Amino acid sequence: MMSFLSYFISGVSLGSVYAIIALGYTMVYGIARMLNFAHGDIIMIGGFAIFTAVTTMGLPPLAGILIGVVVCTVLGVTIERVAYRPLREASSLAVLITAIGISYLLQNVALLIFGSNSHQFTSVVNLPNLVLADGRLNISSTTIVTILSCIVIMIALTTFINRTRTGQAMLAVSEDRGAASLMGIDVNKTIAVTFAIGSALAAIAGALLCSAYPSLTPYTGSMPGIKAFTAAVFGGIGSIPGALLGGIILGVIENLSKAYISSQLSDAIVFAVLIVVLLVRPTGILGRQINEKV
Amino acid sequence: MDAKRIRIQNGITYGMVIAFWAVIQIMDKTGNLSSLLKGLLVPLCMYAILAVSLNLTVGILGELSLGHAGFMCLGAFSGAFFTNCMETAMPSVGLRFFLALILGAAVAGVFGLLIGIPVLRLKGDYLAIVTLAFGEIIKNLINVMYIGRDASGFHFSNKDALSMGMDETGVVIVKGAQGITGTPRAATFTIGILLLLLTLFIVLNLMHSRTGRAIMSIRDNRIAAESIGINITKYKLMAFSVSAALAGMAGVLYAHSLSTLQATSNNFGYNKSILILVFVVLGGLGNMRGSIIAAVVLTALPEMLRGLNDYRMLIYAVVLIIMTIFNSSPKAIEMRSVVMDKIRHRKTAGKEAA
DSSP states (O other), X not given: OHHHHHHHHHHXXXXXXXXXXXXXXXXXXXXXXXXXXXXXXXHHHHHHHHHIIIIISOOOHHHHHHHHHHHHHHHHHHHIIIIIGGGTTSOHHHHHHHHHHHHHHHHHHHHHHHOSSOEEOOOSOOOOOEEETTTTEEEOXXXXXXXXXXXXXXXXXXXXXXXXXXXXXHHHHHHOHXXXXXXXXXXXXXXXXXXXXXXXXXXXHHHHHHHHSOEEOTTTTHHHHHHHHHHHHHHOTTOHHHHHHHHHXXXXXXXXXXXXXXXXXXXXXXXXXXXXXXXXXXXXXXXXXXXXXX | OOHHHHHHHHHHHHHHHHHHHHHHHHXXXXXXXXXXXXXXXXXXXXXXXXXXXXXXXXXXXXXXXXXXXXXXXXXXXXXXXXXXXXXXXXXXXHHHHXXXXXXXXXXXXXXXXXXXXXXXXXXXXXXXHHHHHHHHHHHHHHHTOXXXXXXXXXXXXXXXXXXXXXXXXXXXXXXXXXXXXXXXOOOOHHXXXXXXXXXXXXXXXXXXXXXXXXXXXXXXXXXXXXXXXXXXXXXXXXXXXXXXXHHHXXXXXXXXXXXXXXXXXXXXXXXXXXXXXXXXXXXXXXXXXXXXXXXXXHHHHHHHGGXXXXXXXHHHHHHHHHHHHHHHOHHHHHHHHHHHHHHHHHHHHHHHHO
16 A cells, blocks of 8 residues: 555656646647657756756755756747748647757757767756655655645746736637737747747756756656647647646556556556547547637 | 540559659669668658658548557558568568558558547647657557467567566567567568559549549538538548558558567657648649649758758758748738739730830
8 A cells, every 4th residue: 555655656746747747738739839849858858957057056945946947948939930920820740840940959969969879857846855654655755845846846837827918919819810819918928938938848848857856868858848738638738727637647657556556658648548548538638628710 | 634635644643653663763773872862762752652642631521630650550560560570481581572462452441530530539739749649559459469370379468578478489569668579671662653643543533433532522611511411431441541551551551661669759759740731732732743743842851951961950940931931921922922923913014015
């Protein structure tokens, strides 16, 4: 029972990381209608930025995270400006290919700077572990911090979107871009803000992910990126509570199947659950059904 | 397009492939073929087949699929399995390879059909992620699969070779993550080109047939197509499974060009599916000739840049981004047409002056 609980909690923690990454996917998809394939690689860049600040330059972890957030935000906005904005009116496939190009670019830049060897990431959380039930349940502090950060981010983001003018502008653009721009909303600025938020979250996700799984390579971000994207689709892409729900369910399923079924098949099981959910609910668990008009 | 123009266009495509074959043959005979290029020839054919077959799903049917590498993986493994199984029953490598091609295509096609029935109800990005998921599942399952054979028949396991409980005559054919070893390397450039021509023949004929027009009508407007009585499910499944079968065939070709076949994320992961999609999109949706050219150029480019070592993938990425923006951005298209108009204008002006 205790081992189940411990697998479950670390699953929720992994799921929280997926949820934070999935937020970036889901917001960008909801507002810009594009799959940002490079999002996973922004996580990796964030990880390397923090690694450089903390391990190489010896700064305190919080300063490292701050640097990571700044680097990723600037990077995200720049990518949007240079590569995605010229294709705003182009077909969604062209945007997808550009995003893939950006993904290759980020990976190879990281490869040139940091090499292909794996780097040992020091956890940004250095607190004692939480020991419960007479030592039978040992929860690492990274796990707790990850779950708490996810909750804080969710609350902050929901408040931001519902209570601020920029947040309302984001909702309006995701609803109807044309109508929003007629109402005087600067669509380009709103999309840039969305990329900034998504990329900042990616940096935080990078810090948490690398604290839990400390080996950092130029390809670190790509599989969690795909999984988080799966989580976003799973919960209903475009929906913020959906990203949270999808991320956590996915993380729990992945960890439990790793523990009880097969570690090699855990990815296959995650993807199989996704397929079943999408077949029953074609727009994800919390996704809106869109009726087709003739 | 009228029938005559279609025939000319198709002729150019076939001619291009045959000319490429001839040039390579001449280079080979005169000894101008570098060993680097020689090693690339079969992969070039394979990527061209994969790109043309994916173009059938993405360009003609209009559905985004990110699981093409999964079908290729199925074909590769069933083909290699067959070739290894029949080693004693059929000594001729050529015959085994030929039958393996048919079998690999059939297995991938059947899976395409089975996967397509539930999945093709989804649309757009949802379909894309589900096909990606299927590709990953196939790769993962093959990685834990063990198949062996002894005197009493076949044995399966999803754990390890020992748990199959075979007697001493037993031979392990599929070794989980170690894959299949010892497949004869029967794939040659000429066979690759023949398969590419066959793929082109199937896809081009399908495109310009009544069936192909029905498929394209679904792409252009599903509701309108349905209202004139086109059976959407049937045509979608047909295009999807033909595309899967051709990818399976490319997989068999791939399996017979290496002595060790493993299902890793490098050769059958979603990255491979994305790579093929890049060929299709840059070559032009629905344009088979473009797919082949893009596949050949983009496969050869990183190899030709080998001298630049670490920078080659960086250059590849930049070229990819710039090419897409130049091809698809509304501003770039406008700029291009302005420049073209000026050139044209100057020409006509020059003629008038003369």
